[in-house]
Amino acid sequence: MAVDRRMAFLFDLDGTLVDSVYQHVLAWREALEAIGIELSIWRIHRRIGMSGGLFLAGLLRETGRTVTAEEIRRVQSVHAETYRRLLSQVRPLPGSRELLAELSRLGIPWAIATSGRLESARRTVAVLGLDPDRIPLVTRDHVHHAKPDPDLFLAAAQMLQVDIGETIVVGDSVWDMLAARRARALSVGLLSGGYGAGELLEAGAYRVYEDPADLLRHLDEVGVRSPDYDWSLVESLAAEGREPLLPEA
Amino acid sequence: MAVDRRMAFLFDLDGTLVDSVYQHVLAWREALEAIGIELSIWRIHRRIGMSGGLFLAGLLRETGRTVTAEEIRRVQSVHAETYRRLLSQVRPLPGSRELLAELSRLGIPWAIATSGRLESARRTVAVLGLDPDRIPLVTRDHVHHAKPDPDLFLAAAQMLQVDIGETIVVGDSVWDMLAARRARALSVGLLSGGYGAGELLEAGAYRVYEDPADLLRHLDEVGVRSPDYDWSLVESLAAEGREPLLPEA
Numbered sequence: 001m002a003v004d005r006r007m008a009f010l011f012d013l014d015g016t017l018v019d020s021v022y023q024h025v026l027a028w029r030e031a032l033e034a035i036g037i038e039l040s041i042w043r044i045h046r047r048i049g050m051s052g053g054l055f056l057a058g059l060l061r062e063t064g065r066t067v068t069a070e071e072i073r074r075v076q077s078v079h080a081e082t083y084r085r086l087l088s089q090v091r092p093l094p095g096s097r098e099l100l101a102e103l104s105r106l107g108i109p110w111a112i113a114t115s116g117r118l119e120s121a122r123r124t125v126a127v128l129g130l131d132p133d134r135i136p137l138v139t140r141d142h143v144h145h146a147k148p149d150p151d152l153f154l155a156a157a158q159m160l161q162v163d164i165g166e167t168i169v170v171g172d173s174v175w176d177m178l179a180a181r182r183a184r185a186l187s188v189g190l191l192s193g194g195y196g197a198g199e200l201l202e203a204g205a206y207r208v209y210e211d212p213a214d215l216l217r218h219l220d221e222v223g224v225r226s227p228d229y230d231w232s233l234v235e236s237l238a239a240e241g242r243e244p245l246l247p248e249a
Numbered sequence: 250m251a252v253d254r255r256m257a258f259l260f261d262l263d264g265t266l267v268d269s270v271y272q273h274v275l276a277w278r279e280a281l282e283a284i285g286i287e288l289s290i291w292r293i294h295r296r297i298g299m300s301g302g303l304f305l306a307g308l309l310r311e312t313g314r315t316v317t318a319e320e321i322r323r324v325q326s327v328h329a330e331t332y333r334r335l336l337s338q339v340r341p342l343p344g345s346r347e348l349l350a351e352l353s354r355l356g357i358p359w360a361i362a363t364s365g366r367l368e369s370a371r372r373t374v375a376v377l378g379l380d381p382d383r384i385p386l387v388t389r390d391h392v393h394h395a396k397p398d399p400d401l402f403l404a405a406a407q408m409l410q411v412d413i414g415e416t417i418v419v420g421d422s423v424w425d426m427l428a429a430r431r432a433r434a435l436s437v438g439l440l441s442g443g444y445g446a447g448e449l450l451e452a453g454a455y456r457v458y459e460d461p462a463d464l465l466r467h468l469d470e471v472g473v474r475s476p477d478y479d480w481s482l483v484e485s486l487a488a489e490g491r492e493p494l495l496p497e498a
Contacts, residue, residue, distance in 0.1 A: 021290070021291075022271065022290045026275070029338075038340065040268050040342060041268055041443070042268075042270075042441050089278075192289055194294055196444060196447050197447065198445050198448065198451075199445040211289060
């Protein structure tokens with residue numbers, strides 16, 4: 001049985017493929033302090049991955065403050081600068097390169113869709129050892145609204161020329177899960193961004209895994225069938241109540 | 250109606266009273282890298298608050314590595330040194346000073362019980378504006394086993410001369426909740442350390458609040474009754490189905 005070629009994977013970037021969430025958290029924290037806003041760090045953590053505009057609007061609503069356009073520019077520039085400084089500490093998450101390679105090997109298209117700006121996303125993609133100019137990459141700059149709006153994932157599906165209803169969105173944050181639901185995609189949550197499994201499931205995750213390596217080990221649970229194996233044989237043995245011999249992983 | 254004087258609060262420190270979890274996470278990360286161990290940051294985050302020995306043992310089990318006594322000393326010293334460097338960024342969590350002051354005003358004893366070492370805990374307590382020599386403080390150095398063993402909370406209850414069964418343990422991590430259950434204390438989880446509510450509830454939290462300020466607003470839910478108000482009147486009005494007028498917060 002051949003792989004269903006219409007299937008595709010749409011990946012979030014920070015916290016999903018690359019271990020960069022905690023650096024972003026501290027960079028946002030420094031940026032907010034630069035305009036005199038002090039927020040508990042966990043509150044910043046819980047907003048990572050959403051649109052920068054909504055991120056600021058939400059934080060300001062909680063603090064009851066208003067900011068000028070000049071202050072917003074300052075927050076964004078201090079964040080970008082601080083993140084760039086911390087980038088040397090950023091590593092790929094376990095299994096991310098292997099997962100993307102396996103999907104490519106199986107002929108399953110994939111793209112990366114991030115609420116981050118292109119400049120920052122390019123640097124993070126490079127941490128994966130990928131050339132940002134040679135992969136399907138959708139950033140904040142391509143769409144009108146970032147997550148939890150569905151636009152980023154819809155644009156990524158369009159870029160791959162696949163039906164959004166056949167895609168699996170993989171993300172580490174509640175905003176990925178919400179955006180996936182609004183886009184009518186199936187979503188998989190990863191714990192590698194530091195959210196709890198309950199938070200991801202409550203936001204609509206179909207399944208939750210630890211990190212890309214764990215998802216790679218469970219690809220069959222989200223509907224990927226390897227062409228290396230004759231699945232019809234597995235099914236007929238199962239129908240007879242017999243245990244099929246599965247190939248070595 | 251007088252406050253029940255036997256009641257007492259036992260507080261965790263990092264992530265519960267002080268916003269220091271993310272700095273500890275990055276300090277442990279740097280320390281582990283110093284002996285060549287690379288771990289995803291969320292995995293380090295999820296072990297903050299537990300005994301340092303169990304922390305290392307757990308991480309090593311996951312990586313399948315062994316370490317020498319010399320390496321353990323090195324990890325601990327790099328962690329302490331890095332945390333000291335990051336301490337200038339550490340702030341009290343919202344409401345922590347007010348919560349402790351309110352308990353003192355109500356005559357309800359409280360203590361701090363942390364898996365951290367005395368040296369590091371003294372610095373963190375100072376961030377709260379408290380004198381570590383003048384408050385009941387139990388650290389890793391006082392007990393044989395840190396969290397999730399119950400020893401720290403048992404020692405804190407003993408220090409306050411209260412029955413552990415009458416105490417409320419307040420913590421931000423799963424290890425606090427587990428240690429509280431083993432000690433037969435009631436536990437309250439706070440989100441301010443970056444765990445999800447589901448993780449804390451699954452580990453046995455009686456209630457979950459955002460941070461110390463949120464707990465302070467809901468002290469009545471965990472059994473604290475203010476002597477400023479005549480609660481018998483509230484109860485008799487409620488029995489008649491009438492709405493009592495509560496004092497302004």
